[in-house]
Amino acid sequence: MFKGGFIQNLPKIYGLYTGGFLVFILMMAIAEQAGVTAKTIGILFVAFTVAIYALIGYLSRTVQVDAYYLAGRQVPTVFNGMATAADWMSGASFVALAGGVYFGGYSYMAFLVGWTGGYVLVSTLLAPYLRKFGCYTVPDFIGTRYGGNGVRFCAVLVLVLASFTYVTAQINATGTIAARALGIPFEAGVWVGLVSILLCSMLGGMRAVTWTQVAQYIVLIVAYLIPVFWISNKIGAGVFPHLMLGDEVSRITELESQFGLVKNSAADVKAAGVPGGLKSIAVAHAGVGAGGMAVWKYISLAICMMVGTASLPHILMRYFTTPSVKSARKSVAWSLFFIFLLYSSAPMLATLSKISLMDPNLPTGIIGKSIADVQSIEWVKQWSSQKQVFIADFNGDGILQLNEWFMRTGVVVLATPEVAGLPYVISGLVAAGGMAAAMSTADGLVLAISNALSHDVYYNMIDPKADVRKRLIVARVLLIVVGAAGAYIASMRITSILGAVAWAFDFAMSGLFFPLVLGVWWKRATREGAIAGMLSGLAAGTAYLIYVYPKFMGNPAWLGIDHLRFGLIGAPVCLVVMVVVSLLTKAPDAATQRMVDEVRVPSGKAILGRAH
Amino acid sequence: MSNKEKHWQKTKGHMILTLCLWAFFSMVIFLFGYEINGMSFLGYPLAYYMTAQGSLLAFVIIIFWFANKQEKIDEEFGFGEKED
Numbered sequence: 001m002f003k004g005g006f007i008q009n010l011p012k013i014y015g016l017y018t019g020g021f022l023v024f025i026l027m028m029a030i031a032e033q034a035g036v037t038a039k040t041i042g043i044l045f046v047a048f049t050v051a052i053y054a055l056i057g058y059l060s061r062t063v064q065v066d067a068y069y070l071a072g073r074q075v076p077t078v079f080n081g082m083a084t085a086a087d088w089m090s091g092a093s094f095v096a097l098a099g100g101v102y103f104g105g106y107s108y109m110a111f112l113v114g115w116t117g118g119y120v121l122v123s124t125l126l127a128p129y130l131r132k133f134g135c136y137t138v139p140d141f142i143g144t145r146y147g148g149n150g151v152r153f154c155a156v157l158v159l160v161l162a163s164f165t166y167v168t169a170q171i172n173a174t175g176t177i178a179a180r181a182l183g184i185p186f187e188a189g190v191w192v193g194l195v196s197i198l199l200c201s202m203l204g205g206m207r208a209v210t211w212t213q214v215a216q217y218i219v220l221i222v223a224y225l226i227p228v229f230w231i232s233n234k235i236g237a238g239v240f241p242h243l244m245l246g247d248e249v250s251r252i253t254e255l256e257s258q259f260g261l262v263k264n265s266a267a268d269v270k271a272a273g274v275p276g277g278l279k280s281i282a283v284a285h286a287g288v289g290a291g292g293m294a295v296w297k298y299i300s301l302a303i304c305m306m307v308g309t310a311s312l313p314h315i316l317m318r319y320f321t322t323p324s325v326k327s328a329r330k331s332v333a334w335s336l337f338f339i340f341l342l343y344s345s346a347p348m349l350a351t352l353s354k355i356s357l358m359d360p361n362l363p364t365g366i367i368g369k370s371i372a373d374v375q376s377i378e379w380v381k382q383w384s385s386q387k388q389v390f391i392a393d394f395n396g397d398g399i400l401q402l403n404e405w406f407m408r409t410g411v412v413v414l415a416t417p418e419v420a421g422l423p424y425v426i427s428g429l430v431a432a433g434g435m436a437a438a439m440s441t442a443d444g445l446v447l448a449i450s451n452a453l454s455h456d457v458y459y460n461m462i463d464p465k466a467d468v469r470k471r472l473i474v475a476r477v478l479l480i481v482v483g484a485a486g487a488y489i490a491s492m493r494i495t496s497i498l499g500a501v502a503w504a505f506d507f508a509m510s511g512l513f514f515p516l517v518l519g520v521w522w523k524r525a526t527r528e529g530a531i532a533g534m535l536s537g538l539a540a541g542t543a544y545l546i547y548v549y550p551k552f553m554g555n556p557a558w559l560g561i562d563h564l565r566f567g568l569i570g571a572p573v574c575l576v577v578m579v580v581v582s583l584l585t586k587a588p589d590a591a592t593q594r595m596v597d598e599v600r601v602p603s604g605k606a607i608l609g610r611a612h
Numbered sequence: 613m614s615n616k617e618k619h620w621q622k623t624k625g626h627m628i629l630t631l632c633l634w635a636f637f638s639m640v641i642f643l644f645g646y647e648i649n650g651m652s653f654l655g656y657p658l659a660y661y662m663t664a665q666g667s668l669l670a671f672v673i674i675i676f677w678f679a680n681k682q683e684k685i686d687e688e689f690g691f692g693e694k695e696d
Contacts (some may be wrong), residue, residue, distance in 0.1 A: 109663040116668045117638040246655020286660040288649040333675040347664035601691040
């Protein structure tokens with residue numbers, strides 16, 4: 001049935017894979033009916049999907065440099081879009097995004113706009129030009145465009161800082177999910193997660209990561225959309241939730257005013273013994289804050305996430321793998337389409353989850369019921385024992401008020417299927433989806449870091465004469481080292497998932513955005529300018545982060561620029577310094593100028609060859 | 613002006629137009645978030661709808677449009693890529 005090469009058969013292969021996965025879900029559903037325990041189903045879901053990814057990783061093994069770094073530059077547009085979407089949507093997106101919308105409301109949803117709007121910048125300013133350049137890594141572009149190892153090394157520095165901040169959060173998420181699904185301690189889960197990640201990437205580098213990411217995207221999108229559509233239909237909210245939840249949103253607003261939105265004081269929360277990280281609903285679901293500061297907070301967060309998106313190396317490098325410049329451009333559009341499918345569902349899931357808990361007319365509603373009754377519900381018992389939900393009877397009336405119900409953000413995704421009374425098979429599916437999301441992003445990040453270290457630091461700076469075999473061995477050793485370092489830090493549990501994720505965007509935008517964009521769009525940009533810009537942007541951003549972050553110096557935020565937005569300090573510093581220093585130094589030579597001219601037209605050969 | 617320069621002029625213009633659309637859907641409408649939230653679309657408050665779904669969809673459409681138009685510009689000046 002398979003005529004022609006692997007690439008020609010991709011739609012068939014992944015079609016079969018998707019069909020197989022759906023059959024697997026059905027089999028699990030039948031097994032559940034036949035009396036197989038929830039725990040076994042959870043283990044089967046995670047083990048089966050991870051085994052498939054590992055198999056794909058093994059089949060994609062390679063001994064060629066361009067396959068290892070660029071997947072052979074033959075990833076078709078739509079598939080690259082899926083791989084990028086999986087690369088992009090992290091464990092945090094999957095597990096915590098709907099929860100963030102649930103608790104944070106409108107102002108939190110600036111993340112949704114930021115994490116999608118950034119792709120417009122990627123497609124207009126960067127992706128097609130970097131593809132034409134033909135680089136293996138992002139520092140490869142910086143190092144060749146500006147010339148010299150100094151500037152290359154600065155780019156590696158920013159890349160490592162941004163990606164490493166991000167990767168620990170992802171390994172943390174794989175650890176959490178593996179621990180829950182397999183019933184092992186978190187610390188062990190982190191190492192299980194790491195092994196799964198390395199299985200996907202080690203033998204085949206970018207080629208293996210690409211084909212596992214496509215497989216992971218299919219799992220994660222199925223796992224996200226099935227519960228949303230199922231719950232929506234089950235509670236009669238609408239066949240197509242995205243277009244039909246208007247009534248539910250206004251009903252929530254009505255219920256909010258009925259129950260009252262109360263912000264608990266920190267002292268009360270502490271006195272009641274609420275476990276750390278659990279929150280109660282204190283922000284209106286669909287209301288918008290008035291005033292200039294609310295507007296600025298929203299827009300500044302969106303800007304940071306958008307500009308950060310356009311500077312994150314593990315995303316940019318996905319567009320180096322397409323066959324042509326125009327397919328790189330189209331591929332950005334497909335990436336965003338696939339991301340849109342999940343992101344636009346997150347607020348719908350938050351709405352469905354909230355109405356399920358709040359509406360006294362629904363059988364699942366718990367707010368306004370007696371606390372003794374609520375505590376005897378099966379899922380409440382189970383999630384309370386894991387310290388994921390908590391009830392604090394502040395006013396002592398024995399009735400559950402809106403502000404007395406506490407949940408961890410991840411619970412919105414992980415527990416909503418149970419809350420709405422869906423069979424356990426869906427919860428197992430959601431765990432597999434979360435694992436896919438966290439693994440795919442961790443893979444992309446670990447590969448971005450180790451490729452920069454192996455190609456830019458080792459091959460370009462330390463040993464330019466190294467042969468292919470040696471280069472690929474070094475690349476793989478570094479992959480393991482970087483992954484292990486990430487897992488070690490994750491196992492120490494330093495920061496919560498989303499804080500760290502937003503930081504990665506700010507680091508990347510502080511150091512990389514303008515050197516990348518000006519490298520294409522401003523011929524006058526010089527090496528000295530780029531070095532000065534990267535270092536000063538990074539230094540200014542980091543200094544401000546230390547100045548403002550509560551756990552470091554904890555000073556009051558200047559103009560509302562808090563630790564989630566420190567890129568707004570770093571990036572402008574980077575821009576100004578880079579422009580000033582560039583104008584003060586000698587213009588780039590004629591060869592560099594010609595190179596930039598060449599990058600600007602899609603036709604013709606790439607600047608850097610297939611193997612370099 | 614050489615062919616290359618003309619191509620780059622037009623590419624730049626297209627980029628700026630695209631970024632104007634982007635700025636409108638990512639920033640300008642949210643300047644008026646409070647004001648437009650009283651209006652309703654598909655039954656959702658408008659600002660809520662835009663941040664939950666509308667702007668996201670707009671970005672998808674903008675990038676597809678951008679890519680198609682840019683391809684036409686490249687072909688117009690003879691810089692289109694043959695292989696596919």
